[in-house]
Structures are given as structure tokens and as C-alpha cells.
Amino acid sequence: MRVQTEEWQRFIPGVRMYQGKMTLFYNGEKLWEGMGWSRPLIYDTRERRSWEVIIVLPGVEVVPEDAFVYCKNVKIVLMADTVRRIEFRAFAYCRSLEFVKLSRNLEFIGVAAFSNCDSLTSIFIPPLCSEIGNEAFRTCFKLIIFHVPQHTQLGNNVIARTALMEASPFNTGTNGQYEENNEEVNEWMKNRLADNQFSLHRACADFNPAEEVILDIIKRQGIGAFKKADSVGVTASQYLLQNPFTTTKEEMIMKHFILDMMGELV
Structure with a gap:
């Protein structure tokens, strides 16, 4: 709600x-x-x-x-x-x-x-x-x-x-x-989350995270970065789903990423 x-x-x-x-x-x-x-x-x-x-x-x-x-x-x-x-x-x-x-x-x-x-x-x-x-x-x-x-x-x-x-x-x-x-x-x-390997976690946890920033990191680190756990076991996906300040939806990011990789987005 x-x-x-x-x-x-x-x-x-x-x-x-x-x-x-x-x-x-x-x-x-x-x-x-x-x-x-x-x-x-x-x-x-x-x-x-x-x-x-x-x-x-x-x-x-x-x-x-x-x-x-x-x-x-x-x-x-x-x-x-x-x-x-x-x-x-x-x-x-x-x-x-x-x-x-x-x-x-x-x-x-x-x-x-x-x-x-x-x-x-x-x-x-x-x-x-x-x-x-x-x-x-x-x-x-x-x-x-x-x-x-x-x-x-x-x-x-x-x-x-x-x-x-x-x-x-x-x-x-x-x-x-x-x-x-x-x-x-x-x-x-x-x-x-200062370590660069957790840049996606940081992006998903940011105040009002930008979808294009998250997509750019995924393209560089791979789709698996979304499910990679940080040092205390929290994934970037969990940050995004829990963040009350984001309007970005995980499923839309995934869909956009996959279609882009397939060359179906211009």
C-alpha cells in the first residue's frame, strides 16, 4: 500500500x-x-x-x-x-x-x-x-x-x-x-557498499535510483549481478524491491535488458 x-x-x-x-x-x-x-x-x-x-x-x-x-x-x-x-x-x-x-x-x-x-x-x-x-x-x-x-x-x-x-x-x-x-x-x-563490485547494490539502494543507471551496470557486470549477495547476504534485487523511494520495477528492468541483448530494442 x-x-x-x-x-x-x-x-x-x-x-x-x-x-x-x-x-x-x-x-x-x-x-x-x-x-x-x-x-x-x-x-x-x-x-x-x-x-x-x-x-x-x-x-x-x-x-x-x-x-x-x-x-x-x-x-x-x-x-x-x-x-x-x-x-x-x-x-x-x-x-x-x-x-x-x-x-x-x-x-x-x-x-x-x-x-x-x-x-x-x-x-x-x-x-x-x-x-x-x-x-x-x-x-x-x-x-x-x-x-x-x-x-x-x-x-x-x-x-x-x-x-x-x-x-x-x-x-x-x-x-x-x-x-x-x-x-x-x-x-x-x-x-x-563502497566496493565497486557492489555498484549495482549501491544503485538499487540509492534514493530514487535511476533505471538507466541500473541497466548500464547490468550490461557491464552481467545479469547475475542482480542476484549477487553483498557481504551480509543481501542481493541488489532485494535492495530494489525493498526501497520505498523507487518507482523502478525489477521485472521491467529484466525485460528491457533481455530485449536489448537480443537486439530488439533500438
Whole structure:
């Protein structure tokens, strides 16, 4: 379920069924008071647990702290491009969360913002994001794709206890913690695809990857490059399929490549 930005203008705030899923169209109101085991201000716990999709509407600039904490059945989060900040624990313990499309203008992700999102497998950080707080994605057990810009300042233990950390050279077998070498881990995350042999992975993971760039790399490296795994076992194909910012379809790239090789494209 991916909503195009121009569609959002006709949505009004509230909770209702949309495309077969109970959806919250969020306008920035405060939904949860304080920290810890505090009670929701507006929606009771039963209602919060009924939400499957959260759509952050245009005009919202900040997702407040604890806004969607413990919304355990939310599977999809889509953000309008007005969002600039995600605060402390905003989506923590959303244990069913599988797909997140962040704002293109996002600048800041707070401490533990997506911690304990057990079902999240990938996250693509937009290029304007300058800071990610401590433990932002900690204990996202299935997280194996973490694409982050070079300039982004990363806090401590951003991906502790994730599948990516378990597959990394820094896995010490101590519950995925790595306080003693945070700087090395953060540099490794940013440079993981720096090797030229993973140029296709890098292209597929880019913010809004260009189809012609991907096709050019495939022509030089061969069609097998699409299925070649990187150092932690993720293929270029998986990057492309998981990337929420691309409109490029894998099957169309394959079709174009094959027809071109057969000389049927001019």
C-alpha cells in the first residue's frame, strides 16, 4: 500500500477503513502523554491496537515522542514530505511494522524512535537526514538493510541486536551490543557498499535510483549481478524491491535488458 503525495490532499484526519486496512490519517495531534507506561490522551489502547496503517498527512513537521508507541498491529507507515523530525520512541514497539516510507525532507530521527520493531527488515534514510539518535533501530531483530547517507551523524548502538549487526564483522556474540566500537560500526554501515563490485547494490539502494543507471551496470557486470549477495547476504534485487523511494520495477528492468541483448530494442 503506497499512497502518492498528490492523493493525500483529499484525506481528512481520523481513523477509517482504507484499501481494506484500518488506517489512521494523522495530522500531528498529541496521542500519547509522557513516557513509560503512561496512558493515551485521545485513543484508548484497544483502538490503537486496531490500526494497521499510519499515514502522516501533509503539514505535519514533527512526529512527537511516544506518538505511536505500542501500536503493535501497525504494518505500514507512510509520511508526507513535510515531516522533518521523528522524536523519541515515536514508533517503538510497533512489532508488526514491515514497511516505512520516510519523508524526503526528514532531518532527524530521535533516540529509540523505531526500537523493538520486530518485523522491520529494511530502512532507507533520506539524504537530508543529518542525525540519528542512540538505539534508533535497536532490537529490530529482522533488520538487514540499513541504507544511510555518508554525512548522517549516527548515535550509539543504532542497529544493536539486528540481523544486520549479527551478520557484520563486529558480531561479538554479546547480544548484539557494540558500545566499545561504535565509531567503527557506524563507518562500516556507511561504507558497506563502497566496493565497486557492489555498484549495482549501491544503485538499487540509492534514493530514487535511476533505471538507466541500473541497466548500464547490468550490461557491464552481467545479469547475475542482480542476484549477487553483498557481504551480509543481501542481493541488489532485494535492495530494489525493498526501497520505498523507487518507482523502478525489477521485472521491467529484466525485460528491457533481455530485449536489448537480443537486439530488439533500438
